[in-house]
Amino acid sequence: MKSSQNTSSISLWHRLLQAFGPDLWTHRRRLFQSYVLSLVTVVATVLLPWPLKIIIDHGITDHPLPSFLSWLQAWGTGSLLITVMIMGFIIITIIYATAGAGSKILEAKVRERLGLGIRDSLLSRLQDRPPIGEDNERRGDLLLRLMSDVNTFARFQTKTLPLIFRHTATVFLILATMFWIEPLLALGGLSLLPIFGVFIWRYGVHLRNAMKQKRAKENDVAGFAQEIVHGLSTTKGLGHEQQMRQHFGTVNAESLKAGVHATRAAVGMERVLQIAQGVAVALITGGGALLVLRGRLSIGELTIFVSYITQLLKPVEKINELASAFSRGLVSGERLLSLLDRCPSIQDASHAVTLKKVEGVLDLHDVSFRYSTSKEDEGDWILHGVTMRVEPGHLTVLVGESGSGKSTLLYLLARFFDPSSGEIKLDGRPLTHIAVNSLRSQITLMLQDTHLFAGTLRMALTPPDQSEIDDSSLWEALSLVGLDSFIHTLPLGLETQVGENAVNFSGGQRRRVSLARAFLLNRPILLLDEPLANVDEESESAIIQALEHIRIGRTCLVATHTQALIERADDIISLKNGRIVPNRFDPSPMTTLAERS
Numbered sequence: 107m108k109s110s111q112n113t114s115s116i117s118l119w120h121r122l123l124q125a126f127g128p129d130l131w132t133h134r135r136r137l138f139q140s141y142v143l144s145l146v147t148v149v150a151t152v153l154l155p156w157p158l159k160i161i162i163d164h165g166i167t168d169h170p171l172p173s174f175l176s177w178l179q180a181w182g183t184g185s186l187l188i189t190v191m192i193m194g195f196i197i198i199t200i201i202y203a204t205a206g207a208g209s210k211i212l213e214a215k216v217r218e219r220l221g222l223g224i225r226d227s228l229l230s231r232l233q234d235r236p237p238i239g240e241d242n243e244r245r246g247d248l249l250l251r252l253m254s255d256v257n258t259f260a261r262f263q264t265k266t267l268p269l270i271f272r273h274t275a276t277v278f279l280i281l282a283t284m285f286w287i288e289p290l291l292a293l294g295g296l297s298l299l300p301i302f303g304v305f306i307w308r309y310g311v312h313l314r315n316a317m318k319q320k321r322a323k324e325n326d327v328a329g330f331a332q333e334i335v336h337g338l339s340t341t342k343g344l345g346h347e348q349q350m351r352q353h354f355g356t357v358n359a360e361s362l363k364a365g366v367h368a369t370r371a372a373v374g375m376e377r378v379l380q381i382a383q384g385v386a387v388a389l390i391t392g393g394g395a396l397l398v399l400r401g402r403l404s405i406g407e408l409t410i411f412v413s414y415i416t417q418l419l420k421p422v423e424k425i426n427e428l429a430s431a432f433s434r435g436l437v438s439g440e441r442l443l444s445l446l447d448r449c450p451s452i453q454d455a456s457h458a459v460t461l462k463k464v465e466g467v468l469d470l471h472d473v474s475f476r477y478s479t480s481k482e483d484e485g486d487w488i489l490h491g492v493t494m495r496v497e498p499g500h501l502t503v504l505v506g507e508s509g510s511g512k513s514t515l516l517y518l519l520a521r522f523f524d525p526s527s528g529e530i531k532l533d534g535r536p537l538t539h540i541a542v543n544s545l546r547s548q549i550t551l552m553l554q555d556t557h558l559f560a561g562t563l564r565m566a567l568t569p570p571d572q573s574e575i576d577d578s579s580l581w582e583a584l585s586l587v588g589l590d591s592f593i594h595t596l597p598l599g600l601e602t603q604v605g606e607n608a609v610n611f612s613g614g615q616r617r618r619v620s621l622a623r624a625f626l627l628n629r630p631i632l633l634l635d636e637p638l639a640n641v642d643e644e645s646e647s648a649i650i651q652a653l654e655h656i657r658i659g660r661t662c663l664v665a666t667h668t669q670a671l672i673e674r675a676d677d678i679i680s681l682k683n684g685r686i687v688p689n690r691f692d693p694s695p696m697t698t699l700a701e702r703s
Contacts, residue, residue, distance in 0.1 A: 163406035228442065394408040467498065556620045621656070
């Protein structure tokens with residue numbers, strides 16, 4: 107069991123080094139400077155008690171200076187020597203403080219840059235995730251990883267580990283100096299370290315497990331809180347406010363229990379180690395005093411030993427904090443790895459090409475699809491043997507009941523997923539032979555869940571690849587969807603703030619803004635998923651008129667239930683249970699499609 111745990115820990119460290127080592131390497135210069143300054147503070151810590159020792163043994167009493175300090179005889183004895191030693195103490199203190207401050211500043215700079223880099227890598231990996239179908243993770247948990255876990259892990263790498271290095275270097279240098287002064291007393295101090303090591307090992311494992319459980323419960327709270335905020339309207343509409351509060355209280359109570367358990371483990375560890383520290387100081391001081399009485403140790407040297415044993419046990423005072431930070435850092439690193447280790451479901455082939463200009467002919471041949479990849483689960487096929495063609499200049503409409511596979515088919519065309527079998531081609535070239543970003547740069551996909559980011563209306567309309575676009579183009583797009591008159595009535599016009607997910611706009615207005623954005627993108631392929639769902643009559647009429655304009659010269663495929671769009675379709679494709687079935691609206695378009703296929 108122990109061997110398995112050790113192997114697991116080594117494997118975790120290896121994976122962390124592989125994943126985040128390159129990020130640290132880019133900051134190697136600052137990190138090296140920080141560690142050098144840390145060593146300076148360690149040396150200063152070891153030197154600090156020496157001026158006091160010289161004052162006691164050679165300034166106040168008549169002990170002769172040791173040979174390695176004979177150069178101080180030139181300064182005489184008494185008040186002059188004391189003055190020089192006080193100045194030396196001040197200089198060492200200044201060096202200690204300056205080096206410590208410099209080290210912390212460098213660590214902070216690396217920490218901020220490292221966090222930014224890791225967060226960017228995570229965001230990139232999150233953007234590679236498909237919109238649905240692969241996992242059931244809560245958004246709140248993902249946000250916690252993106253923000254809290256990144257901060258914790260960055261602090262672990264740039265604060266906790268350097269602090270452990272500093273304390274370790276202090277222990278070794280102080281022990282070496284103690285052995286040089288008085289081996290017997292130093293051996294007594296050294297014998298105490300394994301005892302502390304046993305305490306650290308015993309309580310550290312328990313503390314790490316408690317911290318992991320606490321973080322898991324915090325994730326539950328964050329995830330459920332996000333769901334509550336996102337579903338406030340639904341909760342009010344159902345009158346479930348009290349039930350939600352009770353459930354939230356239960357989740358919080360579990361998190362509180364886990365937090366108290368983690369605190370109890372930390373406090374228990376701290377209490378035992380503080381008692382052990384007090385016993386250690388008492389033993390070393392008593393043993394040193396006996397050596398002074400026997401003439402083997404001077405009073406100044408005893409002062410150094412007392413100072414050193416205090417410094418030697420300082421890491422013990424911080425062991426609770428260090429163990430907690432160490433545990434949190436590893437847990438956060440492990441959680442980040444679980445995201446980074448996931449290969450994107452869609453990746454570019456080695457021979458993938460970049461598209462420059464496309465005609466926009468989409469062909470599907472015998473396409474079947476299911477979200478599950480398990481061979482044992484044969485009952486979750488979404489599409490079965492779909493063969494169809496969508497051509498430029500045609501308004502092609504997908505019809506069918508909810509769950510018939512319309513949205514999934516659009517996802518496949520945008521290559522959020524690859525077919526489980528069959529093939530999809532664009533202008534005769536398989537989608538798998540096209541670079542993903544290049545493919546999607548040719549497509550405008552408007553989903554049922556229309557999302558607009560918070561910011562100004564101008565920002566919501568402006569395509570990401572066009573940082574500057576003239577106002578006339580924006581107003582033309584708004585006019586196309588029948589929103590220009592409404593926007594003109596707003597005091598700030600294009601600078602009107604769009605709330606989070608455009609809550610200050612109606613559902614129909616949000617869809618019209620999205621359609622205007624699609625027009626500004628000016629891409630040859632337009633895929634729309636229920637563009638008229640939950641919109642009023644005015645918005646429906648404006649969207650239909652806009653589509654009549656936008657479809658010109660473009661490949662336009664629309665999934666809809668709306669009769670008004672079906673009546674304007676050039677081609678109609680009916681789906682039922684993931685299969686193309688005879689069209690109940692107008693059989694002639696289906697005949698045409700069959701001939702084309």
